[in-house]
Amino acid sequence: MKALTALAIAAALSFSGAAFADADLSKKNACIGCHDATAKKLGPTWTAIAAKHKGDKAAEQKIIDAIAKGSKGVYGKIPMPPQPKAAGDAAALAKWIMTH
Ligand code: HEC
Numbered sequence: 001m002k003a004l005t006a007l008a009i010a011a012a013l014s015f016s017g018a019a020f021a022d023a024d025l026s027k028k029n030a031c032i033g034c035h036d037a038t039a040k041k042l043g044p045t046w047t048a049i050a051a052k053h054k055g056d057k058a059a060e061q062k063i064i065d066a067i068a069k070g071s072k073g074v075y076g077k078i079p080m081p082p083q084p085k086a087a088g089d090a091a092a093l094a095k096w097i098m099t100h
Contacts, residue, residue, distance in 0.1 A: 023095030029086040029093070037100055044075040050100040063094035 034043035044052075050075050052074075053059035067090040072079035086093065 005019060019059070022027040022092055024063065025086075025089045025093050025096070029083060029089055031083070031086070031093070042078055044096050046100040048075070050098050053098065059098055060091070063097055064090045 005016070034041050035046060037046045039045065049063070053062060056062070066080065068087050069084045070080045070082040083090075
């Protein structure tokens with residue numbers, strides 16, 4: 001019985017965790033120093049990035065590449081440095097960015 005309760009709690013926790021995980025990834029990887037959903041910072045907003053790639057089947061791959069290699073000249077004069085530390089989270093981040 002105790003084990004079942006623990007299992008139910010673990011399941012509930014991992015479920016609620018998933019709902020926040022992707023926004024948390026943008027914090028963990030310090031993307032939010034330069035990006036926000038709607039406020040223009042040093043980098044373009046998540047909304048602008050999602051709008052730019054909307055309808056493009058390769059969108060997520062392009063975003064993964066931009067995270068790995070950086071980006072320049074697409075949105076303005078300020079380049080984005082490569083974010084190699086985020087490599088493991090890049091696919092999840094790309095999916096999440098495209099939901100904006
Ligand atoms: C030092 C500031 C900075 C940080 C930190 C940063 N970015 Fe950027 N990012 C930029 C800038 C500036 C651009 C616009 C570059 C351009 O015009 O090509 C950009 C562009 C992008 C793009 C658009 C690429 C495209 O081809 O449309 C994506 C996606 C992106 N960033 C994701 C991220 C993610 C995810 C992180 C965290 C792992 C992150 N960025 C961290 C500054 C930053």
